[in-house]
Amino acid sequence: xxxxxxxxxxxxxxxxxxxxxxxxxxxxxxxxxxxxxxxxxxxxxxxxxxxxxxxxxxxxxxxxxxxxxxxxxxxxxxxxxxxxxxxxxxxxxxxxxxxxxxxxxxxxxxxxxxxxxxxxxxxxxxxxxxxxxxxxxxxxxxxxxxxxxxxxxxxxxxxxxxxxxxxxxxxxxxxxxxxxxxxxxxxxxxxxxxxxxxxxxxxxxxxxxxxxxxxxxxxxxxxxxxxxxxxxxxxxxxxxxxxxxxxxxxxxxxxxxxxxxxxxxxxxxxxxxxxxxxxxxxxxxxxxxxxxxxxxxxxxxxxx
Numbered sequence: 358x359x360x361x362x363x364x365x366x367x368x369x370x371x372x373x374x375x376x377x378x379x380x381x382x383x384x385x386x387x388x389x390x391x392x393x394x395x396x397x398x399x400x401x402x403x404x405x406x407x408x409x410x411x412x413x414x415x416x417x418x419x420x421x422x423x424x425x426x427x428x429x430x431x432x433x434x435x436x437x438x439x440x441x442x443x444x445x446x447x448x449x450x451x452x453x454x455x456x457x458x459x460x461x462x463x464x465x466x467x468x469x470x471x472x473x474x475x476x477x478x479x480x481x482x483x484x485x486x487x488x489x490x491x492x493x494x495x496x497x498x499x500x501x502x503x504x505x506x507x508x509x510x511x512x513x514x515x516x517x518x519x520x521x522x523x524x525x526x527x528x529x530x531x532x533x534x535x536x537x538x539x540x541x542x543x544x545x546x547x548x549x550x551x552x553x554x555x556x557x558x559x560x561x562x563x564x565x566x567x568x569x570x571x572x573x574x575x576x577x578x579x580x581x582x583x584x585x586x587x588x589x590x591x592x593x594x595x596x597x598x599x600x601x602x603x604x605x606x607x608x609x610x611x612x613x614x615x616x617x618x619x620x621x622x623x624x625x626x627x628x629x630x631x632x633x634x635x636x637x638x639x640x641x642x643x644x645x646x647x648x649x650x651x652x653x654x655x656x657x658x659x660x661x
Contacts, residue, residue: 358657383580443522451598454614457657458603460593466581468573473545474515475560480522484537488519491539491644494564501563502545505556517541542569548568548576554641571643578650589616593656601660609659618652 449559479489502512518540523532543565545556550573557568575581599607 366612367482369593385644453659454606454610455657456604456606456608456660457655458593458596458600460589460591460596460654460656461651462588462592463588463649463651464581464588464656466575466578466585466650468575468645468648470549470574470576471545471547471554473547473553473560473573474542474569474571474582475538475545475557475565476542476569477565478538478540478567480536480538482536484519484521484539487537487539488639491541495541495543497563498543498560498565501559502543502556505552505559506545506547506549509546509549509552510545512543515542515544531643535587538650550645554643557641557643573645573648573650581650585618585650586616586654589618589652589654591658593654596659597656601658606631606660609661612659613655613657615655616652618650 412449475498477491477498478495479487479490481490500513501565506512521534522536522538524535525532543559543560547553553571557571561568597608
């Protein structure tokens, strides 16, 4: 860019120098035209010139006047291109310095909703046999759950799968089909948290042979979320003040904020111990813990 501006300046200077040198040439031409037209000095016997010479003189004067104007415009444009825009200079001079921090907060809340996932898995020599056995047990499990649940929740089928079972035969370099397996997953959602243990026992007693998951959540986390956001904002502000003090800067206004948060459910993993308890006639114990509702707040400050 610098080389291009230098070349443009040289060209503009050459045009201006040429323009400044033209008046003497114009004056010589004017004197020649004036002499030829009889307006200047002439010797006795010479006749005045005609109108064509006067026209030529006017055209020549107009030509050099236009050239002078164009040279002036070119020089002005060149000067503007070489100078940095005033707005850009002002933008660089007023660019705000910032300090960004992230704060974390977490609120504890008592759950009011439980989600249970139980499964019935059956095997058979054929696909029809595996599916038939599964259907019989699944109907018993669903009936037992609905009877124990009453109007305190809902029961529905979560997933269903039927696939062949193969037995590996390393010596033969392959595998052998030994039967089929059917799996039916049944989901339960309830607000009667004190009945969760009983629901598990009833499902296992009716034929469920796998507990996939049990999780506790809250149906409305707005109050806990607001509390977590407040704690996260205070944490972010405290971090900003500590960082500003360490860096020797002063916090001014907040330029931007953002909030993130989600409910963190409290899961319980159910295993063989639970099934053994149900089969042995002992109630399945369920201890419900409080769940966490976290939030993250990001703040960006202007500093000086």
